[in-house]
Amino acid sequence: MTTKRIPVAGPWITQREIEYVTDAVTNAWYGNANMYHERFEKAFSACVGTIHAMALPSCTSGIHLALSAMGIGPGDEVIVPEITWIATAAPISYVGATPVFADVDPETWCLCPDSFEKAITPRTKAVITVDLYGNMVDYDRILAIAARYNLRVIEDAAEAVGARYKGKPAGSFGDVGVFSFHGSKTLTTGEGGMLVTNNTEIFNRANFLRDHGRVPGDFSFENSEVAFKYKMSSMQAALGLAQIERLDELIKRKREAFHWYSDQLSGIKGIKLNEPGPDVLATYWMVSIVWDPSFVITKRQVRDRLEAKGIDSRPFFSPLSSLQAYTHHSENRHFNSINPTSYMLREHGINLPSSLLLTESQAHQVCDCIGEIFSCK
Numbered sequence: 001m002t003t004k005r006i007p008v009a010g011p012w013i014t015q016r017e018i019e020y021v022t023d024a025v026t027n028a029w030y031g032n033a034n035m036y037h038e039r040f041e042k043a044f045s046a047c048v049g050t051i052h053a054m055a056l057p058s059c060t061s062g063i064h065l066a067l068s069a070m071g072i073g074p075g076d077e078v079i080v081p082e083i084t085w086i087a088t089a090a091p092i093s094y095v096g097a098t099p100v101f102a103d104v105d106p107e108t109w110c111l112c113p114d115s116f117e118k119a120i121t122p123r124t125k126a127v128i129t130v131d132l133y134g135n136m137v138d139y140d141r142i143l144a145i146a147a148r149y150n151l152r153v154i155e156d157a158a159e160a161v162g163a164r165y166k167g168k169p170a171g172s173f174g175d176v177g178v179f180s181f182h183g184s185k186t187l188t189t190g191e192g193g194m195l196v197t198n199n200t201e202i203f204n205r206a207n208f209l210r211d212h213g214r215v216p217g218d219f220s221f222e223n224s225e226v227a228f229k230y231k232m233s234s235m236q237a238a239l240g241l242a243q244i245e246r247l248d249e250l251i252k253r254k255r256e257a258f259h260w261y262s263d264q265l266s267g268i269k270g271i272k273l274n275e276p277g278p279d280v281l282a283t284y285w286m287v288s289i290v291w292d293p294s295f296v297i298t299k300r301q302v303r304d305r306l307e308a309k310g311i312d313s314r315p316f317f318s319p320l321s322s323l324q325a326y327t328h329h330s331e332n333r334h335f336n337s338i339n340p341t342s343y344m345l346r347e348h349g350i351n352l353p354s355s356l357l358l359t360e361s362q363a364h365q366v367c368d369c370i371g372e373i374f375s376c377k
């Protein structure tokens, strides 16, 4: 029997996306060059509930712009959670500041408020929170701490479009929120991102910095600063517009998939899914499991067993402080004892197939395999 592999992530493209992109490549030139950006940004800011939205080539560029627009640079420290994609932290180095790694909460797998507060020093200027795997941070506590120490907050909502904390949309909690539309994300433009904010000063500064230091509409070509070039193409903006018009159905799919998994896996003792807390309406970018360390099996072995059945998976993010990219930073520091939850999660967590085209029978296949793996301790 030939079985198709079950992919871990991927988009859901319909005729609407094809029509909008076709229209953009045909018509979005000359005086209409920005028509899809304007519609996409307007729809996006309405969805997140912020005054401003800026379409960008990536989420990484959004974080870079946010830090730059806030004037963060050499000598400053920025706190990030250990468990995230390196894109959250890399822009801290781009601006010459220093990343400081804090632990995550064992329940939400997002930034732990106590660990965050402990990591604050007189040099700390900002924190980047991460709404991991479509779940959300405990914003009441995190924002209260940030306010007490007068820190800027950047919300990395790359994985959480459409999620809500106490009814308020992901991306609207920080001074700046950023999103990713990479092909693996819930809403995709192939590659792309969005910066959202209610702070007009930061927005204007970011808008200046993202176009080689010129204000929109300026054609004097007399640049006053060396800056960046971070713009999205109109074809991507058209794709994004089609996707955001379908956001409700995209999220419905993600929620459905999570419930297919949780119905079957919640019966297995010692396995925890990314079940959100009572204040969070999650969007489950990636259905994830963490197993009890008492199971004598490695992450590699679990992934190999799935692989043998044609099932793709991903390892949980490794703690940033454990990456070779940050060894210079972590020298002589015992991060595994400073941030124990993150180091525990690394060994015992994976992401399960969560593409938008996942079928119920595929989810059952995955659950059956997980059931076999974890039935014998």
Ligand SMILES: *Cc1c(COP(=O)(O)O)cnc(C)c1O
Residues within 6 Å of the ligand: 057, 058, 059, 060, 061, 084, 085, 087, 088, 130, 156, 158, 159, 179, 180, 181, 182, 191, 192, 193
């Ligand atoms: C995907 C992702 C990013 C990076 O997004 P790009 O658009 O690839 O720059 C940043 N942070 C998190 C948490 C992500 O999952």
